Amino acid sequence: MTSQPYDELAPTESLATRLQDAPTAADGTLAPGARLGHYRIEGLLGRGGMGEVYRATQLEPVRREVALKLMRAQRLQARHLAWFEVERQVLAQMRHPAIAQIYDAGTTEEGYPFFAMELIEGSPITRYCREQRLSLDERVALFIRVCEGVQHAHHKGVVHRDLKPGNLLVDTLDGRPAPKIIDFGIAMAASLAGDAALERAGTPEYMSPEQALGDARQVDTRSDVYSLGVVLCELVSGVRPEAVGETWSAETPTAVAPSSRLAALPAEQARQVAQERGLSLPRMRDRLRGDLDWIVLKAMQHDRDARYGSVAALADDLQRYLEGRIVAAVPPSRTYVWRKFLRRHRAAAVAAGFALAALLGGLGLSLYGLQQARTQRALAEARSAELEKVAAFQQSMLEGIDIETMGVGLAEGLAAQVAERDPAAADAFGATLAKASTGDLARDLVDRQLLANAEAAIARDFADQPDVAIGLRESVARVYAAIGLYDKAAELFGRVAEHRAANLGDGAPETLRARNDQVQALLEGAHIDQAEAVLEKALPRAFTLPANDRVRVKLELAQAQVISARGDRPRAKGVVEAVRARLLEVAGERDPATLEATNNLAAVQRNLGELPEARANMEQVVAGRTAVLGPDHEETLSAMGNLAVLRIMNREKDAAIAMQRDLTSRYVRKLGSEHPVTLQARSTLATMMVDAGDAAAALPLLKDALAARERVLGRDHPQTVRTRLNLATAYARLEDYAAALPLEEQVITVRSRLQGPSHPDTLSILVNHAGTLLNAKQPEAALRLLSDVQPLALKVLGEKHPQAQMTMVIRAEALRVSGRTREALDEYRRLFELRRKVLGETHVETRTAAWNLIDTSRELGLTTQADALERQYIAPLLTADPATLADADAEFVKRYREGRRPGKQR
Template identity: 55%
Template sequence: MTPDTVAGTVAAGEPLPVGARLGHYRIEALLGRGGMGDVYRAQQLEPVSRIVALKLLRAQRLDTAHIAYFEVERQLLAQMRHPAIAQIFDAGTTPDGHPYFAMEFIEGSPITQYCDTHALSLQARIALFIRVCEGVQHAHQKGVIHRDLKPGNLLVDEVDGRRLPKVIDFGIATATNLGQGRDVAGTPDYMSPEQASGDQALVDTRSDVYALGVVLCELLTGQRPRAHGETVTGNARTLRLPSEQLSTLSPADADALLAHRQQSLPHLQKVLRNELDFVVARAMRFDRSERYPSAAALAEDLQRFLRNYPLQAVPPSRGYAWRKFAQRHRTGMAAAALITAALVIGFAVSVYGLLQARAQRAIAEQRNAQLEKVAAFQQSMLEGIDIEAMGSGMAKGLREQIAQHTPDVAASFNANLANASTADVARSLIDQDILANAERAITREFADDPALAADLRESVAKVRLALGLPKQAAAGFAQVAKFRDGSFGASSPKALSARQQQASALLEAAAPKDAMVVLDAALHAASGLPANDPVLLRLRMNQAEAIATLGDRPRARKLFAALRAQAIRLRGERDPVTMDISNDLAILLGRMGEAEAGRAIMEALVPMRMQVLGKDAPDTLGALHNLAVMRIMTGDKQAAVRLQQQLVDTQTRRLGAEHPQTLAELGNLANMLNDSGKPEQALPIAQQVLAARTRVLGADHPQTLKAMLNLASILARVKRFDEAMALQKQVADARTRLLGPNHPDTLFIQLNRAPTYFQAGQPKAALAQLDAFLPVARKVLGDKHPQVQMGYDIRAQAAADLGDKALAIASYRELLALREAALGAQDIKTIDAAWNLEGFLRKRGDLAASDELRTRYVTPLLQAQPSALDDDQKRMAKTIRDTEASEAQASVQKPIVR
């Protein structure tokens, strides 16, 4: 293979030559070979140029069934961020299915070699080892088990004079997960008994704790522990302790060992025998349930050693506790020795008890604070996972693999993949492999601290909610709320906060009835909170949202309006809770046909969110989206399209062209273009959005149905009526089945079918549709709703086409009353209804009534100065003049029939 040649298949037993290409990487040198694979120094060529360590795993070959899981695993590995972990930059597979990992290149030396070369003291070695444990704990919290911890994978380098340990080679964790059968991955001398047995289902984080125990023994004594039966499943389980191994050293070996550790042999043996023997023994227990439960627990015990506190691994005794106390307070003890023996003993015992209690409390408080920080960090990291993008990446990777390896089945594979949701696969894997494991760990590790366990479960629930698992999140919040109800009382702020989050999750999971049950009880319990309490305000906001979702929008509007006024008065307009209430009220007003009122709120809200949250914050972008919708609903089409195009560009830049949020903004842009008289531009955009929504979410998902309805509207505009009516019927049937026949969304689509029938030349079908649904829609949606007003407009036009002038006149009268009440006498929609009614009355001979309508509504528009009219009013005036001129000319030219 010549330099810069792309590597094809991996030849068994042969290393890659210098200059070979593997993905974006060019091989520069072979660094080492092992049972699992080879490690190379490589140059990354794009998108950035840097030196990496590239590990090629020869022992594993991925088949097609494992590609999706490998994609999720490599995403998780790349998300590990810790100073003691070598960053994994990338991962992939060779053309013949061998996985490889590109990771941070570390020029350090193995931890044992580094410590000996620099003659580090026992304390310095342990401090360095603690940093390693912290890195391993970080990986465990990410759901990743190393499986091959040994000095060669624990490198130490120096940066600006500071020792920095790095854990490398986490790739073996992924390779092992993807392996089949009972193949054992790892290094036998450092392998736990359960890992050596070959049953990988038994391997968990405690297997890494075992390997850390082996490394610790080697750091302390220069030798690995001589374990008979410890790495096999036999009955012999004896372990020679580190202090015992020192007694077997030859004088020459003992001198070399002591020179590297700055210790005398008796002192080193004493320290090991009294304390550190117990640490190594506990870390390497044959029964994993008897080991340290985590790498963090091992590190904590070693920290206690460095700080002269009693170790958890050492059997408790008064003498041991006293010795540790004396070590911590040597100066005080020396001074106290000058006093009488009785006073010394009494004073020391009293002080010991007090200081011990304070120290234990301080340790507990520090541990809780650290755990809270870790939980918050992990929560933010997991919440930031883009599930949809991860799913799209999995799908893309699968298609590429199939096209490359089995192109003859690519077409059928792609067809089947279109019916699957790779985002759901990624979401399920993260839920099962990370979050479920986290919950089990919380139950196991924090049984003695249920309050902290509840806080951690709350963090897991928040992650689930952010990842699009609202049902599971609601169950987690419910568990947290139940504990806090019993421990602190149902009226406590922490319990009410959990209930509020549970209700929000239930609403997001489309379970408003269940949410109402939670909210009713929570609001009763929250009656004692101050009126300006944010939890109380959010509970009331959730209540209004649930009522609106269940269909009683007028009541929800009153609740939202009163709540917003109270929040502004008590917390101010720029408060986050107040802004959320304003946003939800504006949306509800738009849905109820009061778009002008909703727009007024949004025009004020958008600049506030930009100033308080930032222009690219999710809530700010959401407000911009809502404002664009309000502008189009109020007739400001050009401004709406401009703002919506900006949103599409922003989300494409932030998230990518095929991200769900980008697709949502694209769908909105298609609607606005259609409403602006540009359906040809809107059609391909709407088709793109529907295809993506159906593939990712399924045919019955609300977002898919919305995309289907939008496309139907555009198809009707370009006169492809058969396609439009088929899509509308599909949406109506699905909403009736899922939401019920009288739900606002169901009635909206049922009314929307009438104008399509009419435009398709089927006025009888349009009237039949309106007769069936317009009365109940008016009752549910309200007189101000545009869809209700549209229904009366179409009824009038269909009746006129069928020659039923009485029904046409009655419909226009009703429409005029509705529009004037909702929009005012000067609105062009009101004028249009009055002008049409005037025409029918004049043809019927009712001149007095027609003249009255013209004088009140039409004449003021026609006589107004053009400078006083907006573009829509000018177009309306021109339409009236042109139509009436054409009618007058037709009347003059009409032949007389005798």
């Protein structure tokens, strides 16, 4: 992740080299000693249809060994050079542990492209797994890391086009397999050429059907999904799929399941394959026949629309396989769902049967209501008004479903029944239940048992009443969104929008409302491109609505969400500010639409580190919503929670805790103590207590909240992960680093896997982890971590963000305690100058940076410099009337008089 100065690419013109003048070997390749731009050829590593790969030495601006690929299959004309410059910049921006870094790229004088990339010494992934005798699950886990690298490239707009074992190299690093994806050269060459022949460039055995046919328009990220499916098949079954009949223009294309390939092997060879994976042959066959067969077959579908929509979806299904959860590729069936559940929760199976029967009984009442619509339809031909009432009743039933409450009820019912039938087992069962996700179980049951049947009933019973049917489908979509099945919600909202567009027009308010619901579901499901496509069509029509229409405003704010999701938060802020300025002018600051825009502006400002501005805006939102909507309205309570967080971030600890206590008590009265929303309020309150210095009192509250969230939401849910991090922080404040560090490592693992290493949330925990390592007297480990994290945090989060500045505090203190005081002084000076620039001379954080600089200067004997800083930044506070000081300044004076060095504060 470290970004070095030499990662910047030199201009294309400076790299020109004449191949005809370079010394060559007998086979026509470049001989050792030949020069290519800044590189000296050391030897040939390999060659193929696209060109050759050489081991080379970069001579300037730094010396290092690289792999240099010369692509002789495509010569760039002058008109291609500008395009080439853009494309190579895209490749160079890829930063992922599983991708071999491309350092440089250029063209020879004849126009042949070449690339200098990280030299990888590893083995092809299939050979590595065979030589290391990795188990089946270890192979899948390694393959998931490869998928994460490919997905990173796809996010950058790069399709590899030649994924095969030879381009997926693996080495052992710190005792763990470390995969590296190499050779993105075909991706660039295919983009540049505009020549269909290059779309066939690649390896036939691993090539998707559309790429084999040479249709450039058909090759996209799903082509890489196909190639990965072939590699996965080879990894798990030991047999590579045949190209003929599966890729290259097959008349009857069909993929063969891994278990079938294993069965076709001679008995001795099949046993050897199983032994390499640590399994008996019968056990190997059984493992393949389950989820892995379905995953491979879905990835290798001849029709690209039938494959996984992204590499991330493939990786997610593989992770589900490893965790014993339901795999999306497997056709839905009750038997499969129950088998998965029983394997994951054997200890709770008997008691779950009782509670599940009760849950299904309740759901059956809802289904019964839908069935009644069929009888009512016969009468509704003469009584359309009654039919509308029935439909409205069904909608209210569907929209009233609260999946999280169901999960909580299921957990409580299970625990109560076990306690009643076997009190001695109650504690052990409770511990086991804490590891289960009853919310997931309830969600799956509602999906398969209620909503799927509801959709079938709507299609069957309301086929001749399309308007009623579409209203019911909208209700089903809202339930899907409420229970977190955003893909299904987006698909149904899209159908609702299309129906209304056909009947009412694209610009009708009802159509645009459905479009907005579709966009929100797509954003929740992280389908940014699809959300943007819907917005492009809906926004121009939304501008015909009144300026303060909530649907119009939501669509405009959704556009800012798309921009922010792509990483351009300053631009997103500008969009929200423009919407808010218009609403202030035409509707006033108390209009609900204006308050929503102000709320979103505060959220963007908070993400940018503009905390005082965010707090001031959120104060307006709380006051406005309380006056307009009432103190207990859902939107008012949500704004109160946001304001409490901003108060604690602005060091207004007492005011923040008081507001959060009030908010928590309201949620307990309204929703109950273990509703997910209440749990969030309780967890936030405990975290604020930690920040206020009362970690000991907060610790049991956080433990309770974590156990409840694991039970209700699941271990990897973002809110559960956040509570785990807050618990780690409480332990760290109590100096129990042995308890804090493992919890932080769990958070890092989950966030890196689900959000990526450069996501702001991942960076935040990495910064915290560096601070914990420092406090645990491991300064060298903290410095190693910061060498990668600090430049990325400053780039992604921005200089104003507190976490970005905290990297400088931690690094400086780690250098100081390691005896590198002069380097620590330089880092503290850099922090001081940064805070003066972005926060001002009198901000408490600027004074804190000055304090660190003063103490470090005195350690080095620079007393004159230290005294001058103290007179300017510290003395005015020490001599001021305490009654005139703000809370933050008064706290600073107290800490300074007590001599508590700020570098040691977490």
